[in-house]
Amino acid sequence: MGNAQGTQGAPPTLDTGVLRRMRIARDAMDREWAEPLDVSAVAARAGYSRYHFVRLFHEVYGEPPGAYLARRRIERAQHLLRTADLTVTEICMQVGFTSLGTFCTRFKQQTGTTPTEFRRRARTGDAAAIPGCFVLLWAGGFRERPAPGGGETPAGGEMTSGGEMSAASKNREGRAARGALA
Secondary structure (H helix, E strand, C coil): CCCCECCCCCCCECCHHHHHHHHHHHHHHHHCCCCCCCHHHHHHHHCCCHHHHHHHHHHHHCCCHHHHHHHHHHHHHHHHHHHEECCHHHHHHHCCCCCHHHHHHHHHHHHCCCHHHHHHHHCCCCCCCEEHHHHHHHCCCCCCCCCCCCCCCCCCCCECCCCCECHHHHHHHHHHHCCCCC
C-alpha cells in the first residue's frame, strides 16, 4: 500500500510503487490540463480513493492535486499571454478554467499581477503575437458542434435545413483534403 516509513527525525520515504502511481496521476494532469479534470477520476487512474490520493499527492509533491493543476494552468496561461493574440477570456477557457473571475483571482495570487497587466509587461519586446486562430487550431479549440436536432455533422461541417452539408463546409472539406489550411 505504500505506507510512509522512516526513523524519528528523518523524512518519511515512500515505496517506489506509490511514487510510480503518483507520477502516473501527475502525468495525466499534465497531459489533460485543459480538460475538466475530476480528482476522483485522477485518483482512480492511480489506484487510490479520492481522499487517500489527495493525502499521498500532497505528501509526495508538497501541494494538493487541485493546487498543482491550477498552478500548471496558470503557467500555460502566462505563456499564451506572452505569445498569443487571444483575449484573456479565450486564454482562460483554453487553459481549462470555466470562470473568468476564478482565473483572474488565481492568476493574481500566483503572479502578483492581473492577466492584462502581465500581458502588457511581457509584450514590451519586438516579437509579434501568434494569431489566435492558429493557437486555437493547434490546441484543438475548433471543436465539432452537434447539429440542431441532435444529428451528427461531418467533421467541422454545417448542415443545411435539408440535411446536406453547406457550401462553406464542402469548400473547407475540399481544401483540407488538398492539404490547405481550412
